[in-house]
Amino acid sequence: MSKGTIRKGDGMNQILLEVENLSKHYTLRKDLLSPKTVIKAVDHISFSVYEGETLGLIGESGCGKTTIGELILRLNKRDTGKICFLGQDIAAIKEIEMRKLRKDMQIVFQQSQETLDPKAAIGELLAAPLRLHRIVPEDEIEGEVVRLLNLVGLQPQDQHKHTYQLSGGQKQRVGIARAIASRPKFVICDEPVSALDVSVQGQILNLLKSLKQELGLTYLFISHDLKVIQHICDRIAVMYKGKIVEIGSAAELIQNPKHEYTKKLMQDLL
Numbered sequence: 001m002s003k004g005t006i007r008k009g010d011g012m013n014q015i016l017l018e019v020e021n022l023s024k025h026y027t028l029r030k031d032l033l034s035p036k037t038v039i040k041a042v043d044h045i046s047f048s049v050y051e052g053e054t055l056g057l058i059g060e061s062g063c064g065k066t067t068i069g070e071l072i073l074r075l076n077k078r079d080t081g082k083i084c085f086l087g088q089d090i091a092a093i094k095e096i097e098m099r100k101l102r103k104d105m106q107i108v109f110q111q112s113q114e115t116l117d118p119k120a121a122i123g124e125l126l127a128a129p130l131r132l133h134r135i136v137p138e139d140e141i142e143g144e145v146v147r148l149l150n151l152v153g154l155q156p157q158d159q160h161k162h163t164y165q166l167s168g169g170q171k172q173r174v175g176i177a178r179a180i181a182s183r184p185k186f187v188i189c190d191e192p193v194s195a196l197d198v199s200v201q202g203q204i205l206n207l208l209k210s211l212k213q214e215l216g217l218t219y220l221f222i223s224h225d226l227k228v229i230q231h232i233c234d235r236i237a238v239m240y241k242g243k244i245v246e247i248g249s250a251a252e253l254i255q256n257p258k259h260e261y262t263k264k265l266m267q268d269l270l
C-alpha cells in the first residue's frame, strides 16, 4: 500500500485518511512499589477511510475507539505509526500546519454540552469556529449562524439561547452545527447518540446522514452499538482489545461475521 499518497481504492473513492501501524500504550503503576501495567489502548492498527464513506468503528468499552479518534485529531500523541490525511502525516507536521488541517477534520462528541461553554449563547458558540477559521467575513457571520442552525434543524431564534435551555437532542444538534461550521471534509462522530433517548437517536442519525449527502462529508463513526452502526455505516471495523480484528462492508460483516467477537456482537442484533 502506498504510504502518504492518495490512491484509488478498489472501485471506491480516493483515500482521505490512511492509518498505518498506529499504537498508543499507557504505562500505569498504582504506587512506586507496585509493578507497572501496560495498557495497549491502540495496538498496531491499520485502516483507510475513503472519501464520501461512513466507516463504523465498533467495540466494547475500553477497546480503544476514542483513543483512535484522539490520535487522528492529534489531541493525543501516538507512540508509533502514521496517520495520513490528504497525504500529509499529521503526526509529523508543525502545529501551524495542523491548525489549517483542523478546519477539515472535526469531531462530534457523545456529550456535546461538556465541550460547549454554558455561559455563551448558541450564536456565539457557532460564531467562534467561523471566526477562528475565517469562513465568512465578519458582516456575514450572523447570516451564517442562521444557515447552520437551519441545516441542523434548529430555529434562528435558538441563537439567543444557552445550552441549559436545550433538550439533549437539541444540544447534540448544536454540537453537530459547531463541527460542520468550518466546512470540514472529515468528521469523527464519537458515540454521538449514546447519551440520547432511543426516540431521539433516530432523528440525530438521520440528520447526520442527510448532512453527509448535502455537504459531501466523510465520517468515522464510533459506537459500541451495532444497531446504531448498521443504520449509518457503509463499512465497519470491529475493534477488540486495542486491535482491529475484522473490517469489511456493513452487509458482508453482518451476514457473514468471521471473528468470534464479531459473531458475539451479531447475537445482540437478534
Ligand SMILES: Nc1ncnc2c1ncn2[C@@H]1O[C@H](COP(=O)(O)OP(=O)(O)OP(=O)(O)O)[C@@H](O)[C@H]1O
Binding pocket: 026, 028, 039, 040, 041, 059, 060, 061, 062, 063, 064, 065, 066, 067, 068, 224
Ligand atoms: N490517559 C490515559 N491514561 C491511562 N489509560 C488510558 C488513558 N486514556 C485511555 N486509557 C485506557 O485506554 C483504553 C482505551 O480507552 P478508550 O477511551 O479509547 O476506549 P473506548 O473504546 O473509547 O471506550 P468507551 O466505549 O467506554 O468510550 C482503556 O483501557 C482506558 O482505560
Ligand SMILES: [Mg+2]
Binding pocket: 065, 066, 067
Ligand atoms: Mg470512547
